[in-house]
Amino acid sequence: MLTLEDVTFTRDGFSLTADLSLAPGSRTAIIGPSGGGKSTLLSLIAGFEMPDAGRILHDGTDITPLPPSDRPVAMLFQDGNLFPHLDVLTNVALGIEPVARPSSAAQKRAREALERVGLTEHTAKKPGALSGGQQSRAALARLLLTARPVVLLDEPFAALGPSLRRQMFDLLVELLPGATILMVTHDPDEARRSAGQVIFVDGGRAEAPVDVNRFFDAPSAAVSAYLA
């Protein structure tokens, strides 16, 4: 269970509040107007930002004081966050060891992960020599190796077309069974297809999750205004 307990965060005049829980293995879409605080919510869970008050708990353990690397949380960024000067194999091995020259054991595991995402042929290339979809697959391979139970997706496949985006999400779910997934999306169809529930984030307030069908079929006034 991932719990944000009376969390408040303020930066440069913007405030975010969140008081909610997510069941293990749940898939949650994070939806709301631009500037509402969706990315900030993920940053708080990942530990890139620290709350001013409240706690973040994972399976009953208070993870609020922990740095991002010690949290049970992995994040997939919009651009995949691959290092352009390192080859694909090394980029993926960084999921195990944060060093530019990975051990042979790390290389072996990276090669296995690259095989699972269908990139065996491309391990020696630099990310710039891969297509957008292949770069997403490489980032996904690295995510697999971090083996964290909570996965945060901040529009990670936004640069891809709808069909490839769907393929990438399906691959992610297949490769990370049981992961608790939180995904920022602006696309209602994607939310319905990929998530069981929705957190609406508007004006610095992250609401408690609601069932995805109820969210769209019986929207609150604020949600209607956003969807209009």
Ligand SMILES: Nc1ncnc2c1ncn2[C@@H]1O[C@H](COP(=O)(O)OP(=O)(O)OP(=O)(O)O)[C@@H](O)[C@H]1O
């Ligand atoms: N690095 C930053 N420094 C200062 N303020 C920031 C920073 N990043 C975001 N903000 C501000 O924090 C608020 C929330 O931003 P956030 O990125 O969380 O919104 P969002 O819902 O993810 O928006 P979008 O859908 O446009 O990505 C906004 O007012 C934004 O201007």
